[in-house]
Amino acid sequence: MIHLKPFVLLLFIFCISLNVLYSQRPSIPTDKDYQRAVSFDWDSIANQVYHLAVTPIWFDDNNGVAYHTLSRDGHQYYKISFIDHKRKPAFDNKKFSSAFKKHTGIDIHPANTELKNMKWKHLNEFTFELNGKQYEINVRNYKIKTLPSTTEIRDKGRSLSPDGKREAFIRNYNLILRDKTSQSEKALSQDGNPSYIYGSNYGWDQLMKGENTPPEPNLNIIWSPDGNKFLTQIMDSRRAQKMYMLNYTIDTLYRPELLSYFRGSPGDTTVVYYHYLIYDATTGQATKIDLPPVPHFMDDLAGYGLKWTTNGQYLYATYNHRGYQQKDVIRIDATTGRVETLFTDKSKTNIDYLTRFQYVDDAELAFITSEKTGWKQLYLINFETGQTHAVTQGEYVVKDIKAIDTKNQIVYFTASGKEIDFNPYYDLLYKVHFDGSSLQLLTPEKLHHDIIFSPDHRYFVDMMSAADYPTFSVLRRASDGKQVTVLGKADIENLLKKGWRYPEVFTATAQDGKTTLYGAMWKPTHFDMDKKYPIIDYTYTGPHMNVFPNTFRRGLYGLYNSAQALAELGFIVVQIDGMGTAGRSKAFHNVSYKNMGNNLLDHTLAIRQLAEQHPWIDGDRVGIFGHSAGGYDAAHALLAFNDTYKVAVSESADHDWRMEKAWWPEMYVGWPVDEYYHNHSNITMADQLKGNLLLIHGGIDENVNPSATFKFSEALIKAGKDFEMFIVPSMRHPVPKSYYPYIRNKRWKFFVRHLLEE
Structure with a gap:
């Protein structure tokens, strides 16, 4: 019998365990x-899937519908x-081709065009x-004619009245009104200047x-309707502070170009x-509207x-009040x-960002959603009496107002969470009378329903689907929801x-x-x-949406259009909606609310539960990727939740909300603004970094200014933390298609290196 010394025995056991561990890991991608x-x-994928959606073209005479x-x-x-x-078939392809060639001399085939x-x-x-021209065809006799161009080159600097008799424009920062017949002009203001522009707004991405x-004036x-009055505003930037960026990528310049823009940050009054x-x-004559000056980030009256x-x-x-804890419906x-x-x-806390409001002019009423009962429900406002009453009641969520039939006093809306044993993220279509009576479900299938109504409210197209159910499109009758025609089903044969x-x-x-909680996972x-697969969390915990x-x-593409693609490299990819x-x-x-620094808590719990349920998930090798608010999540994961997350790619992130756009x-x-902003800033918490971090940001991102990423990186350096940073000098907030493969590969290889190779 061979007797091993304790040290040799331990070494032997360690080597065997290590061999077993690595044999369980997915192979390094080739x-x-x-x-x-x-x-x-x-x-x-987009080139391998057919008939994902239907866009109906309702006939002008309300007697039919067409689609492509x-x-x-x-x-x-x-x-x-x-x-x-x-x-x-909408027409005979051969007859169409023959008629078009006879009329234009151009040989086309509709299947290829x-x-x-x-x-x-x-x-x-x-x-x-x-080819830039307008045509009209009768598919009974196949007579075709070219139509005169209706495309007008609109002068954005001029606004024509509905009757065409007057036009308004900005000259030297003042508003001018011109009579189109006599060409006489009237100055409507005289004290305009570059910081006080009449008739102008400020564009969200205006640099x-x-x-x-x-700023260049933007006529607004x-x-x-009768052309006798018009609404406008004075753009007042006298006290406004700018944000700055540098563009290093202009070939003809040998120094960076300075870019600036107005974008209020939280708490700013300037x-x-x-x-x-x-x-x-x-x-x-000008009449001032009896409202206080409105910050430009609430310029649509929120x-x-x-x-x-x-x-x-x-x-x-x-009309939202600043702080978003009060919303009014106003009439002026x-x-x-x-x-x-x-x-x-x-x-x-706050009023729902996804509040729905629809005014019905011919009935002097409006519908609005509110969470005042704890659930988002539908209310009717009578503009004549000022009275309001609930149209729906219950523990479910009204999502959208789809159609309003004033003749029969019926409102059609989508809602989720009302039906027992339905996924709470599936929207279903309902109808109800204005007084709240006769509530009826029109789409009973246990799927999500995307709805498009006909203008006369008699029919609607229903595109029903789920992550694991290809889109099935039908035409339904609005009166009772009965399916009257099948329009098609998504063809995924090539993918399968x-x-x-x-x-x-x-x-x-x-x-x-x-x-x-609900989530989805993609496997290779x-x-x-x-095998035991690392798991990667595709995150975006912004409270205004769900993933x-x-x-x-959404199941096909994933949150960042690449869930299955990343999984192919040997990962389990998940998307999770936590509380909040x-x-x-x-x-x-x-x-x-005032708790976004803890938005990943439910993600960590879900990942732990998945690892306990599935032996093929390696709960010790967890990565995370996010863009924008998801980018904050990804970096924050290695600061506040680094007992779960080990690798993070943070893209275009708002690392410190004090440096963000104000409204969000x-x-x-x-x-x-209070101490919570400071305490949960990634910059403030930089010394708590543990794990492998890659920061990516666009150099001219005016939506989430790159300054926060630079400031975060400076704090990490001062704290002696190792990390990687990749700046795309000419990138704004979205990743441009031309650079997407390069940036995607950078992200993929970072995960492979730290979750598979190490």
């Missing part, structure tokens, strides 16, 4: 593996008459655009180049303000903008500028032949020990349950 991963990226789809046989065009509800901007007058006649450059005028005015086009009533007597809008007297509040919603499989939906238990197509893939399209995200109850949503943090982190 060039062939990377090529396969690329074949599952979003732009590759891309199939494996090329472009297909169909039409349906509401008389027999039968789907038929997309006819753009199709508009159907009735069952047998439609217009379309091809100023060079030092001390004032909304005429009353921002661009708008002073709203109503002008009488006949007299030139909802649906000021709009005219048909009679031109009033304007109406939703166009003669006096007096503001009347018709509805007020208040919250101790490549080995692609549906993402797997899973549930987990949240931080409160009782709430069910070469999945081997005897659960409730549709087939949108689409559930107000209590669920409120978890993130003020809505979710609170206003005025």
Whole structure:
């Protein structure tokens, strides 16, 4: 019998254990593996899937619908008459080709050509655009004619009244009104200057180049329907502070170009303000609207903008108060500028970013959603009486207003979470009378339903799907939801032949020990349950949205359009909606208020539960990737949750909310700015970094200024922390398509190096 010394025995056991451990790991990706991963990226998948969606073209006479789809046989065009509800080819391809060649001399085939901007007058006649020209064809006799161009080169610097009699424009920062017949001009203001511009707004992504450059005026005028008045504003930047960037990429310059823009940060008062005015086009007299100056980041009055009533007597809008804890529905007297509040919603946290509001002009009423009961429900506001009543009631979430039938006093809306045993992220269509009676479900299938209504509210297209159910599109009757015509089903045969499989939906238990969370996971197509795979969290915990893939399209592409592609390299990729995200109850949503630094807590719990349930998930090798608010999550994971996360790629991140655009943090982190901003800043927490971090940012990102990434990197250096940083000098906030492969590969290889190779 051989007796081993204790040290040798321990070494032997260690080597055997190490061999077992590494034998369980997925293989290091080869060039062939990377090529396969690329074949599952979003732009590759897009060319292998057909009929993902239907965009209906309703006939002008309301007697039918047409649509175009891309199939494996090329472009297909169909039409349906509401008389027999039968789907038929929209036209005869051979006859169409012959007629078009005879008329233009150009040889085309509809299967190989997309006819753009199709508009159907009735069952047998439609217009379309091809090669920049407009045509009209009758598909009964196949007579075709070229239409005169209706494309006008719009002068953005001039605004024409609805009757065409007057035009308004900005000259030397003042507003001028010109009579189109006599060409006489009237100056409507005289004290305008580069910091006080009449008739202008400030564009969200508008940049100023060079030092001390004032903003270019952007004419913004909304005429009353009769053309007698118009709404505009003064753009007041007298006290506004700028944010700055440097563009190093201009070939003809040998020094960086200075770029600046106005963008208020949380708590700032030194921002661009708008002073709203109503002008009488006949007299030139200005009437001030009785509102305080509005910060430009709330320039649409934080909802649906000021709009005219048909009679031109009033304007109406939703109006958020700064801090987003109060939202009003207001009506403005166009003669006096007096503001009347018709509805007020208040919250101790915030008013839902996804509030829906729709005014019905011919009925003097409006519908709005509110979470005042703890669940987002639908309310009716009577503009004549000022009274409000609940149209829906219950513990579910009204998502969107889809159609309003004033004749029959019925409103159609989507909602989630109402039906028992349905996924709470699936939207279903309902109808209800204005008084709240006769609530009826119109789409009973246990799937998500994307809905598009006909203008006369008699029919709707329903694109039903789920992450594991390809899109199935039908035409339904609005009166009872009955399916009258099948429009098609997504064709994924090419993907299935490549080995692609549906993402797997899973549930987990949240931080409160009782709430069910939902997520999805993507496995490699070469999945081997005897291996142990690292897991990567695709994250975006911004409270204004959710990432659960409730549709087939979202399941196909994943959050960042590459979930399956990344999985192909030997990872399990997951998307999780923790408490604090949108689409559930107000209590669920409120978890993130002044608490966004803890948004990943539920992710860590879900990952732990998945690792306990599945021996092929390696809970000790966890990565995370996110863009924008997801980028904050990714970096924050290695600061606050580094007992779970080991590798992070943080892209275009808002590392410190104090350096962000104002509206988003003020809505979710609170206003005025307090110590929470400081305590949960990635910059403040830089000395707590543990793990492998890659920072990516665009050099001219005006949405999330790169200064926070630079400041974060400086703090990491001062703390002696090792990390990598990659700046794309000419990139703004979205990753440009031309640079996407390079940036994607950088991200992929970082995960491979630190989760598979080490």
